[in-house]
Amino acid sequence: GESVGLHLPTLSVQEGDNSIINCAYSNSASDYFIWYKQESGKGPQFIIDIRSNMDKRQGQRVTVLLNKTVKHLSLQIAATQPGDSAVYFCAEKGWGSQGNLIFGKGTKLSVKP
């Protein structure tokens, strides 16, 4: 069935370093992917999205890479800051669904000062 998962449940990085959070998905028909950041006690916050007709998309300090051949998604955060500490989720739009997003379990990012 469809699934979205993450390779690493926790990631610890030094402040100022770059972070890479990975995600694998199983449904090759998925056409839309989103990364969310969730801080404790808050709802998921939209970071960046990418459509399946793209391989790369850049935002402010963040880059999402999509490799459809191996069904892999990654989020790169440049110059990681303490405020980036949170749980990060990737999500895919379910095939055949009008709006349902399928989330993975999340990766906790800890930034050491």
Next chain:
Amino acid sequence: DTGVSQDPRHKITKRGQNVTFRCDPISEHNRLYWYRQTLGQGPEFLTYFQNEAQLEKSRLLSDRFSAERPKGSFSTLEIQRTEQGDSAMYLCASSPTGSSYNSPLHFGNGTRLTVT
């Protein structure tokens, strides 16, 4: 800030009681979603509205759960005869109308339900 608003933020109830949560989406968004999130897991889809029409429901939405969006603006989620397994964070999200369904969902901060 005119983001998605949810009320209450926290709800503690005894098993068997009914609870109702409210969600006010971003005003220009006509799509509204309910998700449930348990500790350490990603959000799970429950149901979706476009305007006042409930277009999709997850198998997670048992008969004890009902969601409404009577005027196409705010929505309510009711859980009847609550069970301890219903304890979770209930998240509401909205997204704008567009030519494509590929629009990011904007989430509220959720209602944390604890069933004792």
